[in-house]
Amino acid sequence: MQKFDFKPLILKILYSFAGAIVCLQVIHMDRAVSFCFYATFYLTLIFWITCALQRMERLEFWMLAGILIAFVSVLINAALSSSVITMQYLKKLLSFFSTILFFSAAYKSVPNASVRRWIYGILDLVSAYLIVAYFYQGQRAYLFHGVVSNYLTFGFTNPNLTGLFLAGMIMLEMNRLPALTRSWQRIPAWAEVCFLLFFLWKTKARNALLSVILYLVVFFVLSLRKADQLRLGKTFSKIAAVWPLLFAGAYILFLQLPGVISLFSFLESAGKDLTSRMEIWLRALRLWLSSPIFGAYAQASGGLGSSQFHNTHIDILVSYGPIVLCIVCFALYSLIYMSGKRQSRQQFLFTIGFTCEIILGVGEAAIFSGGLGVYLYAGTFLLLRNLCQPEAGMEAAP
Helix, strand or coil, X not given: CCCCCCHHHHHHHHHHHHHHHHHHHHCCCHHHHHHHHHHHHHHHHHHHHHHHHHCCCHHHHHHHHHHHHHHHHHHHHHHHHCCCCCHHHHXXXXXXXXXXXXXXXXXXXXXXXXXXXXXXXXXXXXXXXXXXXXXXXXXXXXXXXXXXXXXXCCCCCCHHHHHHHHHHHHHHHHHHHHHCCCHHXXXXXXXXXXXXXXXXXXXXXXXXXXXXXXXXXXXXXXXXCCCCXXXXXXXXXXXXXXXXXXXXXXHHHHHCCCCXXXXXXXXXXXXXXXXXXXXXXXXXXXXXXXXXXXXXXXXXXXXXXXXXXXXXXXXXXXXXCHHHHHHHHHHHHHHHHHHHCCEXXXXXXXXXXXXXXXXXXXXXXXXXXXXXXXXXXXXXXXXHHHHHCCCCCCCCCC
């Protein structure tokens, strides 16, 4: 008797909640959003356990070690700072756990075609909902801290988080375009992409825009050349895995040079000064230096556990310490490099999409720190990539 595979059902429910989070956030139903947000934690854990019972990969043990060290660091931080450990205090840690577990499970899972259709169906519904909401809400779609601004937010806490969701949706939609052969399929899909690109432009989320531009360049270059087997080199994969940290360091040093700020002042806009990120990162590094081994999870938020330093790698360093950051960088390198295997063009584009999501971490830490399930959209690239090959494995990259 054939065993029933629960993974497709879990994934469909999980992505239904992911889509609901975006739609409910647009209409400011905060309690419902919070319920869906916590539900994704439990569903991600169930999904990972279901996958782990079938087999465990070498890289997963490194990821679990990172999770354990992060958990111990947070507990030690709470003890040292006399912080009360509550669910709210652990919320950011749970987000970190969920991201790591989902990435590890998604990469080694091979979803069936119905899961792919379901995910893209959710993306289509969310895109249609955003299009209607944009014209129906008018200026309310631009609320930022309760005030109508020049940034499209769709009800999210900041336009950068909105840009994260939109960037992931755009790259996922672009990846299915080559498979659409009929005009009645391609025309609505292109229209959807155009609307999402317009929305992304209106958020003025610079990092999201740059990541999508990088993806589009690769997409159109590949469409002009015939290549069946592609791969990302080790050097590129290593740089991409640590890019948010490299960028932050270079950015801080660059802005210290005389005359640089005035020279690039044309890039500034209301609420987006060139030095705003630098000040946040320098504060974060000072906090880390106050607790360089275990991080400063409690101190960074006054014992509330709700800090966010607008850079994935700096945020992980400050929250959980350098050992966890090194493990995360190694895991990202392994996921990007894909164990050195050659890939078809469609697989390669999924890998590029995931890489662009990681690069997005230079200015927003939400993927690892609790961006209302945005990690699910990033992990989709790992998940759907496996539909392009007969089997998936996740041995750590050499």
